[in-house]
Amino acid sequence: MDTIQFLTHGFAEALQWHNLLFAFVGVLIGTAVGVLPGIGPMSGVALLIPVTATLTSGLDPESAAASSIILLAGVYYGAMYGGSTTSILLNTPGESSSVVTALDGYQMAKQGRAGAALSISAIGSFFAGIVALIGLTILAEPLSSVALSFGPAEYFSLMILGLCAVSGLAGKSRTKALIMTVVGLLIATIGMDNVSGVARFTYEIPVLYSGIEFLTVAVGLFALGEVFKTILEKEKTEGSIARVERILPTKQDMKDSSGPIVRGSLLGFFIGILPGAGATLASFFSYIMEKKISKNPSKFGQGAIEGVAAPEAANNGASGGAMIPLLTLGIPGSGTTAILMGALIMYNIQPGPLFFTDHPQVAWGLIASMFIGNVMLLILNLPLVKIFAKIIETPTKYLLPIIIAISIFGVYAVQFTVFDLLLLIGCGVIGYFLTKNDYPVAPLVLGLVLGPMIENNMRRALTTSNGDFMIFIEKPISLIFILIALLWMTIPIILKMKGRNVVINEEA
Numbered sequence: 001m002d003t004i005q006f007l008t009h010g011f012a013e014a015l016q017w018h019n020l021l022f023a024f025v026g027v028l029i030g031t032a033v034g035v036l037p038g039i040g041p042m043s044g045v046a047l048l049i050p051v052t053a054t055l056t057s058g059l060d061p062e063s064a065a066a067s068s069i070i071l072l073a074g075v076y077y078g079a080m081y082g083g084s085t086t087s088i089l090l091n092t093p094g095e096s097s098s099v100v101t102a103l104d105g106y107q108m109a110k111q112g113r114a115g116a117a118l119s120i121s122a123i124g125s126f127f128a129g130i131v132a133l134i135g136l137t138i139l140a141e142p143l144s145s146v147a148l149s150f151g152p153a154e155y156f157s158l159m160i161l162g163l164c165a166v167s168g169l170a171g172k173s174r175t176k177a178l179i180m181t182v183v184g185l186l187i188a189t190i191g192m193d194n195v196s197g198v199a200r201f202t203y204e205i206p207v208l209y210s211g212i213e214f215l216t217v218a219v220g221l222f223a224l225g226e227v228f229k230t231i232l233e234k235e236k237t238e239g240s241i242a243r244v245e246r247i248l249p250t251k252q253d254m255k256d257s258s259g260p261i262v263r264g265s266l267l268g269f270f271i272g273i274l275p276g277a278g279a280t281l282a283s284f285f286s287y288i289m290e291k292k293i294s295k296n297p298s299k300f301g302q303g304a305i306e307g308v309a310a311p312e313a314a315n316n317g318a319s320g321g322a323m324i325p326l327l328t329l330g331i332p333g334s335g336t337t338a339i340l341m342g343a344l345i346m347y348n349i350q351p352g353p354l355f356f357t358d359h360p361q362v363a364w365g366l367i368a369s370m371f372i373g374n375v376m377l378l379i380l381n382l383p384l385v386k387i388f389a390k391i392i393e394t395p396t397k398y399l400l401p402i403i404i405a406i407s408i409f410g411v412y413a414v415q416f417t418v419f420d421l422l423l424l425i426g427c428g429v430i431g432y433f434l435t436k437n438d439y440p441v442a443p444l445v446l447g448l449v450l451g452p453m454i455e456n457n458m459r460r461a462l463t464t465s466n467g468d469f470m471i472f473i474e475k476p477i478s479l480i481f482i483l484i485a486l487l488w489m490t491i492p493i494i495l496k497m498k499g500r501n502v503v504i505n506e507e508a
Contacts, residue, residue, distance in 0.1 A: 072340055080315050128320070147329050217444075224407055
């Protein structure tokens with residue numbers, strides 16, 4: 001009963017006129033971010049953090065945090081839908097989780113069924129969003145209650161598991177992902193030590209005493225990194241844009257896609273809960289599952305509507321599922337949720353077991369706004385499919401200056417220092433070279449966000465055990481998390497080595 005009561009209060013918060021406006025702007029920008037190839041939800045959310053901070057400056061701290069996170073979450077799940085538009089019309093995924101959608105979506109578009117593919121994508125996204133919200137509402141309170149029994153040792157081990165999970169699945173090279181995680185953790189140590197008050201790695205530069213600002217690094221690496229990539233590599237969208245004729249799907253389309261939407265939503269939600277798994281993995285798994293259970297698997301890749309419905313439902317279900325570890329445990333499961341966590345910390349709100357107790361206005365307001373945002377997405381996307389399709393044609397000569405201006409003015413509005421502007425440009429250049437050489441930047445941001453919390457919990461645990469590191473193994477829950485983290489990192493290496501041995505034996 002308490003959950004229903006809290007959810008009612010959440011809707012009362014989310015239905016305030018300014019929060020409705022924030023949710024609408026969020027999903028609208030999110031869809032546009034998803035549609036524009038190369039930007040993606042991480043860049044979009046990072047870019048808008050300083051904008052939301054400026055827009056909510058007149059509100060009290062709790063209301064400002066609620067409104068900001070409502071807008072940023074809208075950008076997140078809006079981008080998950082928007083990425084399908086370019087996949088279907090241009091065979092160019094707007095972000096990584098829409099890669100699978102392109103396999104059948106573009107084939108449908110070439111057959112003159114682009115409207116049906118886009119509308120099924122919107123319906124699948126809406127249904128998955130509702131499934132994820134129901135799951136979030138049911139699981140949020142029990143998980144928070146369980147997490148309240150965690151001590152500093154359990155928290156340290158849980159955060160290590162989160163880092164290993166994201167590092168293990170980011171990028172093509174596990175080694176590069178681990179290097180980036182360590183770099184993020186090292187950057188997090190710059191500034192004044194909270195416990196001893198000693199300055200670390202500041203080199204007597206006054207501006208470094210407060211540490212490296214997460215916002216500046218995130219906007220630089222993601223938003224400006226993409227700008228430099230586009231300028232230096234002169235990327236141009238290839239292929240002709242498919243025409244959108246009939247928008248609504250036929251009865252047969254609805255019948256064929258209803259099963260895949262339900263299965264994709266459930267699979268995506270449960271994969272999303274796992275730290276590090278994310279929407280891309282969920283969309284691939286759902287596509288493979290549909291192909292396996294199909295009576296006619298040969299139609300996949302030829303324009304099967306099931307090949308659009310399942311992965312689109314899965315990636316939206318996963319984005320909702322990823323909110324569970326973020327809100328209840330304080331563990332971001334992906335780069336985008338790490339940025340959302342950083343935004344909450346900016347407002348002095350710590351996601352985790354006490355989040356629902358200490359900040360019910362923000363927590364339940366966010367959950368309620370996600371329901372409202374999903375309804376807005378459905379209403380927006382079905383009639384405006386043709387308009388969103390036109391966004392793809394935006395020339396880069398107009399788009400890039402807008403991104404640069406928002407980045408610079410946004411960071412300066414929050415930080416007020418020239419140093420942060422120089423750091424922003426530096427991070428943009430570094431971000432370009434990192435992505436060019438396949439070094440994933442999401443683990444770096446995750447390391448930067450989790451670093452201080454990992455250090456604080458480790459030191460608290462060691463204080464209670466008089467410096468004995470065995471505390472992390474003696475506590476059963478902590479030991480379980482450490483073992484899972486070790487298995488997460490070692491099993492893929494063992495499987496890879498076994499695969500190599502099989503190849504060597506066959507060649508011999």
